[in-house]
Amino acid sequence: MRFVAALLSLLGLASPASAWWDIGHVEAAAVVYQRLDEAVRNKADLLIKQHPAYPLWIQGLEGLPEADQAHAAFVHAATWADDIKTSLSCKVLHTPDCYKYDKITDVTADQNVGTSDHIVHDYWHYYDIPFSPDGEATSPAPAINALT
Secondary structure (H helix, E strand, C coil), X not given: CHHHHHHHHHHHHCCXXXXXXXXXXXXXXXXXXXXXXXXXXXXXXXXXXXXXXXXXXXXXXXCCCHXXXXXXXXXXXXXXXXXXCCCHHHXXXXXXXXXXXXXXXXXXXXCCCCCCCXXXXXXXXCCCCCCCCCCCCCCCCCCCCCCC
C-alpha cells in the first residue's frame, strides 16, 4: 500500500518534458557548441555575429570574455527557428506585434530573408511526413519546409 501511495505521489509531481522550444534547443546547443572543432566553432561565431538579434543574445554579458559571449550567443541562436514563429523580428526592430502570418501556398513562403520580412514562416521549422495508419494514399509533404 505504501508503495502505491509513493508511486502515485511521484506521478502527481511529474510534469511534461520540455524537449522543444527554448529548453530543449538550448540544452542541445550548449552540448553541441562544446563539441565543435575550433574551425567550425569560429565560423559559427562569425555567422551568428551577423544576425540582427546578436545584441539581444549577448545582452548583459558585455563584461565576459569573448569566448563566453560567443557560447551564449550560439545557445540563444538555437531558439531562432522557434523565435521566427513569434516575435524575434519585432524585438530586434523594437516594434511590437509587427509580424504577419502567411500560408505555405503564398508567394512569400520560400522568401528567405531572415527576420527582415516580418512574416512568420512557421512551416520552416518542421517537415511533415505524410502517414496513414491504414495504408490510405497520402499527399506529399509541402515543398517548402525545414529541409528545403
